Amino acid sequence: MSAYPLLEGIDEPAHLRELPQTQLPRLSEQLRDYLLNSVARSGGHLAAGLGAVELTVALHYVLNTPYDRLVWDVGHQCYPHKILTGRRQEISRVRKIDGPAGFPVRDESPYDTFGVGHSSTAISAALGMALGSRNRDDGRKTCAVIGDGGLTAGEAFEALNHAGDVRPDLLVVLNDNEMSISENVGALNKTFARLLAGGVYGNMRAEAKNVLERMPGPMRDFAKLAEEHVKGMLVPGTFFEELGFQYFGPVDGHDVDELVTVLGRLREMDGPRILHCVTRKGKGYAKAEANPIAYHGVKAFDPAAGLKAATEAAPLTYTDVFSQWLCDMAEQEPRLWGVTPAMREGSGLVAFAERFPDRYLDTAIAEQHAVTLCGGLACEGEKPVLAIYSTFLQRGYDQLIHDIALQNLPVVFALDRAGLVGADGATHHGMFDFSYMRCLPNVTVMAPADERECRQMLSTALAIEGPASVRYPRGRGPGTVPETTLETLPVGQAQIRRWGQGIALLAFGTMVAPAETVAEELDATLVNMRFVKPLDEACIREMAETHDAIVILEENMVAGGAGSAVAETLARLDLRPRLLQIGLADHFVDHGERDEQLALVGLDTDGIRQRIHDWRDRTVASPATSE
Ligand SMILES: Cc1ncc(C[n+]2csc(CCOP(=O)(O)OP(=O)(O)O)c2C)c(N)n1
Ligand SMILES: CC(=O)[C@@H](O)[C@H](O)COP(=O)(O)O
Numbered sequence: 001m002s003a004y005p006l007l008e009g010i011d012e013p014a015h016l017r018e019l020p021q022t023q024l025p026r027l028s029e030q031l032r033d034y035l036l037n038s039v040a041r042s043g044g045h046l047a048a049g050l051g052a053v054e055l056t057v058a059l060h061y062v063l064n065t066p067y068d069r070l071v072w073d074v075g076h077q078c079y080p081h082k083i084l085t086g087r088r089q090e091i092s093r094v095r096k097i098d099g100p101a102g103f104p105v106r107d108e109s110p111y112d113t114f115g116v117g118h119s120s121t122a123i124s125a126a127l128g129m130a131l132g133s134r135n136r137d138d139g140r141k142t143c144a145v146i147g148d149g150g151l152t153a154g155e156a157f158e159a160l161n162h163a164g165d166v167r168p169d170l171l172v173v174l175n176d177n178e179m180s181i182s183e184n185v186g187a188l189n190k191t192f193a194r195l196l197a198g199g200v201y202g203n204m205r206a207e208a209k210n211v212l213e214r215m216p217g218p219m220r221d222f223a224k225l226a227e228e229h230v231k232g233m234l235v236p237g238t239f240f241e242e243l244g245f246q247y248f249g250p251v252d253g254h255d256v257d258e259l260v261t262v263l264g265r266l267r268e269m270d271g272p273r274i275l276h277c278v279t280r281k282g283k284g285y286a287k288a289e290a291n292p293i294a295y296h297g298v299k300a301f302d303p304a305a306g307l308k309a310a311t312e313a314a315p316l317t318y319t320d321v322f323s324q325w326l327c328d329m330a331e332q333e334p335r336l337w338g339v340t341p342a343m344r345e346g347s348g349l350v351a352f353a354e355r356f357p358d359r360y361l362d363t364a365i366a367e368q369h370a371v372t373l374c375g376g377l378a379c380e381g382e383k384p385v386l387a388i389y390s391t392f393l394q395r396g397y398d399q400l401i402h403d404i405a406l407q408n409l410p411v412v413f414a415l416d417r418a419g420l421v422g423a424d425g426a427t428h429h430g431m432f433d434f435s436y437m438r439c440l441p442n443v444t445v446m447a448p449a450d451e452r453e454c455r456q457m458l459s460t461a462l463a464i465e466g467p468a469s470v471r472y473p474r475g476r477g478p479g480t481v482p483e484t485t486l487e488t489l490p491v492g493q494a495q496i497r498r499w500g501q502g503i504a505l506l507a508f509g510t511m512v513a514p515a516e517t518v519a520e521e522l523d524a525t526l527v528n529m530r531f532v533k534p535l536d537e538a539c540i541r542e543m544a545e546t547h548d549a550i551v552i553l554e555e556n557m558v559a560g561g562a563g564s565a566v567a568e569t570l571a572r573l574d575l576r577p578r579l580l581q582i583g584l585a586d587h588f589v590d591h592g593e594r595d596e597q598l599a600l601v602g603l604d605t606d607g608i609r610q611r612i613h614d615w616r617d618r619t620v621a622s623p624a625t626s627e
């Protein structure tokens with residue numbers, strides 16, 4: 001007999017809505033178990049989904065999805081939603097090249113109302129939808145679900161502020177588990193924590209239930225009662241009410257019965273309203289409850305045994321190299337700061353935070369603030385290092401231009417997850433940073449070919465009297481053992497790795513390794529360019545004057561990237577070699593393994609070789625062409 005008899009009857013939420021409410025706890029159990037076993041086989045985001053099971057069931061039970069709009073924030077908690085919305089089988093291939101994405105994607109399902117991956121967008125998007133619905137007067141309900149982590153970002157506050165003013169029919173569900181990826185931080189979070197620790201939660205629950213049970217009349221009465229009940233008692237309630245929201249809660253986000261009842265009432269109300277749900281990240285799987293940080297995102301594992309402990313002997317990732325460099329440099333440089341917008345683990349700041357707590361800052365999910373904060377530190381002669389994923393710095397772009405580059409402030413940007421990132425897919429690739437960094441005056445832009453160079457570049461970045469970035473990919477490099485020295489590199493100098501004839505390969509960062517193999521095969525010259533800005537103009541001139549053709553390789557958009565910078569330099573120098581730019585083309589890249597993605601876009605050794613062969617065949621007749 002199947003372990004999931006109820007779950008298997010649900011191919012769409014309409015089937016869920018046919019179940020009696022009494023069956024929902026059992027369904028939730030099955031959904032949780034199914035989710036755990038599926039993610040344990042596939043890998044993916046786990047703890048957030050486990051914590052959102054009852055919420056997901058209750059929301060699809062109460063809302064008439066997909067007509068009513070359900071908008072998830074970040075989207076890493078969406079696996080239960082995908083399972084209930086016709087993707088139960090497919091979820092076993094989540095984040096694989098032929099499987100569903102790990103986040104809601106509009107093209108994937110009508111139930112995925114808004115594409116996500118980056119956090120704190122749900123209230124803005126839902127507000128837009130709710131206003132559209134109001135304009136059409138179509139009676140559609142709109143609900144945004146946002147975590148306490150997602151709520152720390154400016155965009156979420158901007159949306160609350162706006163919604164409280166324009167007052168559409170909008171329900172916000174706050175899924176408060178007191179966790180971001182690591183412990184959530186911030187003053188509002190402390191207020192929530194105090195509230196819950198003070199026992200108000202228990203009292204409130206009992207009272208809220210009372211109110212609900214006694215309520216015979218129209219829904220508006222419920223709203224009124226609950227409103228009066230909450231007002232003045234709860235600081236968060238007051239906070240949201242000041243923003244124009246009616247506040248309800250906190251309620252137990254794992255009591256599916258209570259959720260259905262409360263959400264049912266809230267669905268019938270109008271205006272901006274917020275339901276504060278308290279949940280536990282990793283709920284129902286003891287190992288994840290005990291260590292939600294480790295189980296935030298997992299590789300495949302055995303649920304009985306839990307995650308394997310990391311072995312000391314594992315080769316270093318680029319993140320590890322950065323982490324070691326930061327601690328080594330901090331030993332010598334008392335003004336060095338390590339700053340992260342809520343990515344302590346992923347960015348390699350765990351050791352630094354432990355060893356240098358006074359110089360460690362987690363801003364919460366607040367990339368814009370983190371960038372400007374570093375600017376302020378730099379104004380005072382401090383030496384901030386902002387450890388940030390390439391994709392998340394996109395959110396702080398105006399700050400990067402206006403607060404850092406324009407004022408030529410010495411901030412080091414350690415750009416992790418640059419290039420293709422694998423399973424997270426299109427929302428998380430670092431495809432643009434060469435383009436968006438190199439166009440900024442005053443900024444030095446570097447990309448290491450290996451681990452040792454990564455360390456040297458980080459030291460170089462810190463020594464430069466202006467903004468500087470070092471971008472490195474997810475995972476491991478070619479395996480060069482980094483030295484422990486803190487030596488710097490000469491700024492703007494490329495490194496000629498090999499002399500050949502005919503073709504010169506100018507490779508940036510991660511592309512040096514595959515280019516090495518191709519250069520050997522073709523007897524081509526290979527240059528490790530090291531700097532996207534300033535470019536080594538003398539080297540480019542020499543290559544153009546001594547070779548028939550130049551091939552540029554980068555793991556960034558061709559548009560505006562390092563290759564474009566070389567092409568601009570050649571034009572300025574009035575040099576016209578045959579030119580091939582190899583990089584990421586003008587489209588987004590879906591999820592899958594990083595190696596698969598590189599092969600798919602032609603940035604592995606085979607792809608690069610093939611591109612060069614095809615191009616040589618094509619252009620041999622017309623040597624002046626460039627591609
Ligand atoms: C703009 C942005 N910055 C950082 C991240 C990385 N990130 C993904 S989930 C997450 C924590 C979110 O916390 P919360 O919203 O409370 O959800 P929970 O995991 O607790 O369910 C972070 C920091 C992101 N996705 N987007
Ligand atoms: C949802 C999200 O943004 C993070 O959880 C992200 O998936 C982490 O990526 P890494 O696994 O590369 O740290």
Ligand SMILES: [Mg+2]
Pocket residue numbers: 147148149150175176177178179180184
């Ligand atoms: Mg949270």
